Amino acid sequence: MSERRPGEIPEATVARLAVYLRVLTGLVDASTVTVSSEELATIAGVNSAKLRKDLSYLGSIGTRGVGYDVTVLREKIASSLGLTQRRTCVLVGIGNLGHALAGYSGFSSRGFTFVGYFDADPARVGEPIVDSRIRDIAELELVVKSHGVSIGVIATPAEAAQTVCERLVDAGVTSILNFAPSVLTVPDNVDVRKVDLAAEMQILSFHEHRKSRGLGNGLVESVG
C-alpha cells in the first residue's frame, strides 16, 4: 500500500524539478561537467537529502563518489517533465498582464510555443502582438483544435475566467494556468494551477503582522 509505482513522482518533487532544471541549465552554460548533490542543493536552496530523494524518483542517475553528470541530469529532468516536445499554448485576455506575458521570452526558451493570443474586446482584436496579431475570442476553438493546444493561460478579469475556462476545456485543452482571482471548476481530467498575486501579498502581510506583534511583548492578542 505504501509502494510508489515507478514513474510516480510526488507533486512536491515535480515543483522542485523545475528549479533544478533551471539551475542545471545555468551549469551547462558555465561548462560544468559534474555536480554533487551538496553543491546543487546549495544553489537550488534546498536540503541535499531532499534533492537526492527527488532525483531518485527519476532512477539512479548519479555516480557514487562522483556526483551527477550535469548534461545527463538536465536531459533526464527535462524528459520527466515532458519537455522533450514543445508544448503549444494559447493566451486569453490580452490586457495589462496579458501583454507582459506575451512579451516574455522565458516561455519560448523553455519549450512553450504560444500559437494564439485572444481577446474579446473588438478594439484590441487585430492589434499586433509579438510576431502575430490579437485574435477574436470567437476563433479560440478553431486554433486550439488545429494546433492540438495543451495549455491555456487565462488573464481575463475574474468574471470572464470560468466561461473562458469552459471554452478552453470544450475545445480540448487539458491544462490551465489561471491568473484571474477566481476559483475554476473543471472536469477531473483537467489540471488547473492558479497564480494569485494578491494572495501572495496577503501571505506576506500575515508574516509582517506576526513579526510586529512579537516585538512589543511576549503576549499574543487575546480574543475578546
Add this chain to the structure above:
Amino acid sequence: MSERRPGEIPEATVARLAVYLRVLTGLVDASTVTVSSEELATIAGVNSAKLRKDLSYLGSIGTRGVGYDVTVLREKIASSLGLTQRRTCVLVGIGNLGHALAGYSGFSSRGFTFVGYFDADPARVGEPIVDSRIRDIAELELVVKSHGVSIGVIATPAEAAQTVCERLVDAGVTSILNFAPSVLTVPDNVDVRKVDLAAEMQILSFHEHRKSRGLGNGLVESVG
C-alpha cells in the same frame, strides 16, 4: 509538544485564508448575511471540514446550527492577515512585467500601497507611472526608510535579483515577493515568496506528459 499556541496559524491555512477573504468580500457585495461552512467551502473550492478547521484557528466565530456571519468573518480574517493597516510596498524593475503590476488595481483595493517604482535604466527613470514617476534605484534606501516599507516586489532580470534583494533587506524590508527566476538568499527574519511562472508551466507540462503516456497502454516507461 503537539499543542499549538493560540495565534499560531499553519502556513497552509494562511494561504487559504486569502481565498476565503476574497470569496467573503464577494458575498458582502451580494448582501449575503450568513454563510455555512458547506456553502463557503464549495465556493472556495475546498473541503468543508478543512475550511472549518482553518477558521477554528481564528477562534470560535460561527454559530452552530446557523453558520458564519459574513461581515464578522471577513473582518476577523482581514485582521488575522494583518490587513487592518495598509501595507506600504515598493516595486523594483519596471519592465514588461513591472508595468503590468504597477497598473493592477487589485493590490490597492486589498490594502497595499505602492510608494515607489524603481528602475536602474536611466532611459526609464522619470517616466510617468500610475500617479507617480519611475525613480532611480539610487533612491531606494531613502524611500524605503522614510515610508517604513515592509514589502518589496522584485521584477528585475534574474541576474539583478539578489543584489536588489540585499539592498531592500539592508534598507529594512522584511518581506519580498520575487518574480525573477532565481533563488534569493536572505537573513532568517526576512520572508521570501517567489512566483515562478515558467515553473508553473513546466508542472502543467509534466501532467500533460503523464496523461498522454497513460493513453496508449497501461505500461510505464521503463528506464533503459
Add this chain to the structure above:
DNA sequence: TTCACTTTGTGCCTGCGTTCACAAGCGGTT
C-alpha cells in the same frame, strides 16, 4: 587486489496537513 575516501540512494522516523465522523451547541417550534 585491497584500502581509503567520496557521494549516492534509501530506510526510518517525525511532523504537518487533510479528512472523517461525531459530540456539543444553538435556534426554532410546539
Add this chain to the structure above:
DNA sequence: AACCGCTTGTGAACGCAGGCACAAAGTGAA
C-alpha cells in the same frame, strides 16, 4: 420547557513530505 434539526468545532486516524544517518557503490592509489 422539551424537543428536533442543523451546523460548528475538534479528536483521531491517515497519508504525504522532510530530514537524518548509514549502508552500498563507485573512484583512485598503492
